Amino acid sequence: xxxxxxxxxxxxxxxxxxxxxxxxxxxxxxxxxxxxxxxxxxxxxxxxxxxxxxxxxxxxxxxxxxxxxxxxxxxxxxxxxxxxxxxxxxxxxxxxxxxxxxxxxxxxxxxxxxxxxxxxxxxxxxxxxxxxxxxxxxxxxxxxxxxxxxxxxxxxxxxxxxxxxxxxxxxxxxxxxxxxxxxxxxxxxxxxxxxxxxxxxxxxxxxxxxxxxxxxxxxxxxxxxxxxxxxxxxxxxxxxxxxxxxxxxxxxxxxxxxxxxxxxxxxxxxxxxxxxxxxxxxxxxxxxxxxxxxxxxxxxxxxxxxxxxxxxxxxxxxxxxxxxxxxxxxxxxxxxxxxxxxxxxxxxxxxxxxxxxxxxxxxxxxxxxxx
Numbered sequence: 001x002x003x004x005x006x007x008x009x010x011x012x013x014x015x016x017x018x019x020x021x022x023x024x025x026x027x028x029x030x031x032x033x034x035x036x037x038x039x040x041x042x043x044x045x046x047x048x049x050x051x052x053x054x055x056x057x058x059x060x061x062x063x064x065x066x067x068x069x070x071x072x073x074x075x076x077x078x079x080x081x082x083x084x085x086x087x088x089x090x091x092x093x094x095x096x097x098x099x100x101x102x103x104x105x106x107x108x109x110x111x112x113x114x115x116x117x118x119x120x121x122x123x124x125x126x127x128x129x130x131x132x133x134x135x136x137x138x139x140x141x142x143x144x145x146x147x148x149x150x151x152x153x154x155x156x157x158x159x160x161x162x163x164x165x166x167x168x169x170x171x172x173x174x175x176x177x178x179x180x181x182x183x184x185x186x187x188x189x190x191x192x193x194x195x196x197x198x199x200x201x202x203x204x205x206x207x208x209x210x211x212x213x214x215x216x217x218x219x220x221x222x223x224x225x226x227x228x229x230x231x232x233x234x235x236x237x238x239x240x241x242x243x244x245x246x247x248x249x250x251x252x253x254x255x256x257x258x259x260x261x262x263x264x265x266x267x268x269x270x271x272x273x274x275x276x277x278x279x280x281x282x283x284x285x286x287x288x289x290x291x292x293x294x295x296x297x298x299x300x301x302x303x304x305x306x307x308x309x310x311x312x313x314x315x316x317x318x319x320x321x322x323x324x325x326x327x328x329x330x331x332x333x334x335x336x337x338x339x340x341x342x343x344x345x346x347x348x349x350x351x352x353x354x355x356x357x358x359x360x361x362x363x364x365x366x367x368x369x370x371x
Contacts, residue, residue: 003081004031008074023070026063026195030078030161033058037128037159038083057127057153060160062134062188064167065197066367071163072132072264074197078161079130089130092162093289096141097250099148115147116155123156131162132265133292135369136172136181137323146183153191160192165367168194208232213328213359214335218298222330226295229328233293234263244268251286265368267291271298275312284319292368294320299331304342314351321354324366 008027011017036058063071079089099118106114122129129152136142152158164171168188172181188194211229215222230236236244244261251257257279261268267287274284274296287294302310320327331338335355339348357363 004034004077007077007081011073017070017073020070022065022195022197023074026061026074026197027077029061029193029195030074033061033159033161034078034082057157057159060153060162060192062162062164062168062192062194063197064164064194066165066365069197071197075130075132075161075163076264082128084127086125086127087130088126088128089132091290092131092134093286094250095129095131097252099144100140103144115144116151119148119151119156123152123158126158128159128161131160133368134162134164134171135166135289136175137289137369139176142172142175142177142181142184145181146187149184150187153187162192165369167196208364213326213364214355215328215330216332216334218300218330218332223297226297226328226330230261230263230266230268230295233266236263249286249290251283253282255283257283257286262291265290265292266295267293268295268297271296271300271309271313274316275309279312279316281315281319284316287316288319288323288325289369291325293326293328295328297330299329299338301332301337302339302342306339307343310339310342310348314347317351317354317358321358323369324363325368326364327355327358 005027008017008024012019017023040058063074065071075089079087099122102118102121103114106117111117136145149160153160166173168185171185172178175181208229211225211232213229215225230244244263247259247262247267248256249259258273259267259269260273267290269287274287299313300306302313317327319325335352338352339345
């Protein structure tokens, strides 16, 4: 019995997870893939250098289902237990930003098609590429994905394992020039085992236990509530909160945004950091694409003197709403009382409506990035 299965069954036995046939089948398939990858690992040392031809990649896995069904938990177990050197786990959006940067560098060389050398460069360091939350929402990604992943899987011997909230056929649905993306869907269905994970338990919502998501007024009680929500969503112990890691998020144009605390797709920001500083739509889009849940603390009441902060807040909420990001907040007032007068008050009415909807059970049950 593998470590992955042992750990999964221990979670069920402890009551942390409930018996779920689809989840158990996915765990078994991931355990089998772990064995395949470990048994075909290239020899080390001088002998390994004799084996210059890459072996065929073991068939990967596309694990999809609704929010909170345990996809990331299973990916955690798989990646942590996989005993090979060349493995990588990365958020899909971050990976594609890296790919576009590599493609730009290749194009500067004017040496022809940039995709094969980029795939080769990536394949030199990766045998198993694990993604969280594959979602395609721009034509730049859609145009290159079929050729890029064909090269990674077939030519470079990379095994791809990914989670997604969408079935393959629903990726980039209604997107611009989607016909160029359809070969990628065919590639997934041909080269990866597609497994649905849509069991009856939404663990993310269940862990919140009906907690409200908007906390007023500002103060210790509100802070304690969102901190508790962070613990429930990430399985992180309260006494270790000060050690939650930060992250540098690439927001495009060579700029970085510091995420003060982030774990398992949950990010914590202050209102001051996101709305009082000079931020714009690209920053908020990067956040919305990367994180399924944002905890925003310290939202003040705003007036005419805060017109810039209010405008940025409107843009931030638009980005989070459009990507169905869960928002937990501490604020000085309820949404309808945040911005009572000033330039942009009319536009703020839409933000109020969205903030109210984002607290609803229907919104919270949507998957990250769903329409």
